Amino acid sequence: MISEEQQDQAALYALGLLAANEDAAFESELTANAELRDLVRELREAAGNLALTAPSLPPPASLKHRIMREIAMKTEERTVVPLRRPAVGWVPWAIAAALAVFCGLLAVDRVRLEHQLADIRAVDPLMQTTFYTLAPSAPAPADAKATVVWQPGRQSGVIRISNLPAAQPGKDYQLWAVDAEHKDPISAGIIRVDQNGVAQVRFKPVEKAEHVKAFAISLEREGGVPKKEGPILLVGTT
Amino acid sequence: MAETPTAQQMLDQEMIARIGRRDQSAFSALYDRLSGPLYSLAMKMLGDPAEAQDALQDVFLQIWSRAGSYDPDQSSVFSWTVLLTRSRVIDRLRARGRRSRVVVASTEDTPTAAADASTVESAADTAEKNDEAARVRYVLTNLPPEQREAIEMAFFEHLSHHEIAARLGQPLGTVKARIRRGLLKLRQRLRTL
Numbered sequence: 001m002i003s004e005e006q007q008d009q010a011a012l013y014a015l016g017l018l019a020a021n022e023d024a025a026f027e028s029e030l031t032a033n034a035e036l037r038d039l040v041r042e043l044r045e046a047a048g049n050l051a052l053t054a055p056s057l058p059p060p061a062s063l064k065h066r067i068m069r070e071i072a073m074k075t076e077e078r079t080v081v082p083l084r085r086p087a088v089g090w091v092p093w094a095i096a097a098a099l100a101v102f103c104g105l106l107a108v109d110r111v112r113l114e115h116q117l118a119d120i121r122a123v124d125p126l127m128q129t130t131f132y133t134l135a136p137s138a139p140a141p142a143d144a145k146a147t148v149v150w151q152p153g154r155q156s157g158v159i160r161i162s163n164l165p166a167a168q169p170g171k172d173y174q175l176w177a178v179d180a181e182h183k184d185p186i187s188a189g190i191i192r193v194d195q196n197g198v199a200q201v202r203f204k205p206v207e208k209a210e211h212v213k214a215f216a217i218s219l220e221r222e223g224g225v226p227k228k229e230g231p232i233l234l235v236g237t238t
Numbered sequence: 239m240a241e242t243p244t245a246q247q248m249l250d251q252e253m254i255a256r257i258g259r260r261d262q263s264a265f266s267a268l269y270d271r272l273s274g275p276l277y278s279l280a281m282k283m284l285g286d287p288a289e290a291q292d293a294l295q296d297v298f299l300q301i302w303s304r305a306g307s308y309d310p311d312q313s314s315v316f317s318w319t320v321l322l323t324r325s326r327v328i329d330r331l332r333a334r335g336r337r338s339r340v341v342v343a344s345t346e347d348t349p350t351a352a353a354d355a356s357t358v359e360s361a362a363d364t365a366e367k368n369d370e371a372a373r374v375r376y377v378l379t380n381l382p383p384e385q386r387e388a389i390e391m392a393f394f395e396h397l398s399h400h401e402i403a404a405r406l407g408q409p410l411g412t413v414k415a416r417i418r419r420g421l422l423k424l425r426q427r428l429r430t431l
C-alpha cells in the first residue's frame with residue numbers, strides 16, 4: 001500500500017522536482033519498495049508524454065548531419081587512441097633491441113638499423129601517430145587545454161579543445177603547426193569552439209609539415225590569417 | 239505491476255541496444271523517430287532555435303555515449319530521452335538565468351500552438367505520432383485546469399513546487415496535491431483511452 005505522502009513524493013520525483021537531499025532519501029525508499037518503483041515508472045511515463053503536447057517543430061536537417069559527423073569522429077577517435085598502446089609497447093623493445101645490438105655487436109651498422117626502423121614505420125602508419133598536449137598561456141583561461149593526435153604520414157590530425165571560451169566577435173582561433181623546416185608556423189585552419197568551450201575537429205596544414213615540433217593556437221582576425229599575427233593561447237609539444 | 243512494453247517501446251529498446259554496440263544506422267533511425275518531439279520540447283522550454291539545436295545535439299551525443307547504461311526497468315526509451323532533454327535544457331536555463339524568457343503556454347490558452355502543430359509538422363512525422371500527441375493533448379486538456387496548470391508549470395518551466403505555490407499564491411500542500419492528482423489522472427486516462 002502506498003501512502004498519499006509517498007504518492008506526492010513519487011509525482012514530484014517523476015517530474016524531477018525533489019531537492020537533492022529529498023531525492024536521495026526517496027531513492028533509498030524506492031530500492032525497498034517495488035510497488036512504489038512501479039508507480040514512479042508509470043508516473044514518469046505519463047510525465048514524459050507531456051513532451052508530445054509541445055507545438056510540433058522539426059529540427060533543421062543540417063542538425064542531423066552535424067550530429068552524425070560528431071558521432072563518426074568519436075568512433076574514429078575511439079579506434080585510433082587505443083591502438084597506440086602496442087606502438088608504445090613496441091618502441092622500448094625496439095630501442096632495447098637496438099641498444100643490445102650496439103652493445104653486444106660493435107660491428108653492427110647503425111645506419112642500417114635506422115633504415116630498418118624507417119622501413120617498419122613506413123609499413124605501420126600507427127607508428128607515426130604522435131600526441132601533443134597543448135597548455136594555456138596568457139590570456140587563455142588557466143584550465144583551457146587541447147590535445148592533438150597527429151599523423152605525419154597522412155599529413156592530418158585531430159584536435160580536441162576544452163574550456164576555451166568562444167572567440168570574441170570579429171576574431172577566430174587558428175591552429176598552427178610549428179615545423180623544424182619552416183621559418184614560420186604553418187596554418188592548420190580555423191577552429192570554432194561550441195558554447196561549452198569545446199571543439200573537436202580534423203585538420204590538415206596548408207603546407208607539408210614533416211617535422212612538427214609543436215602545435216599552437218592563436219587568436220586571429222575573423223577568417224584567419226596566412227601568417228600568425230595574434231597572441232598564442234595554447235601551445236604544446238609531444 | 240509494471241505495464242508490458244508496447245511494440246514501439248520494444249523497437250526503441252532494440253535500437254538503443256544496437257546503439258550501445260556502436261551501430262550508427264540504429265542511431266540515425268532513432269534520431270529520425272525522436273528528434274521532432276525532443277526538439278519541440280526544447281523549443282517550448284527555451285524559445286530559441288539555436289539553443290534548442292545545441293541542446294538536442296548534446297542529448298543525442300549523450301544517447302550515443304550512454305546507450306549502454308540505459309535501463310528499461312526505469313523508463314521507456316522515449317521517457318528516458320525526454321528526461322535527458324529536460325535535464326540539458328534546464329542546465330541551459332540555469333546557466334544563463336533566462337527563465338524569464340521561457341515560453342509559457344498552456345494547452346488551453348494557446349490556440350496558436352495547435353495551429354503551429356498542424357502547419358509546421360515535418361513530413362517525417364508519422365500519423366501514429368500525431369495520434370499519440372493528439373491523445374495526450376486531449377487527456378491533458380481534460381484535466382481540471384488547476385491540476386493541468388501546476389503540471390505544466392512543473393514540466394515545461396521546471397518550477398519547483400515551492401515556486402509554483404508562490405506564483406499561484408497557494409499553500410504548498412495544495413500545489414503538491416494538484417501535481418499528484420493531476421499526474422495520477424494523466425497516467426490513468428492515458429492507460430484507458
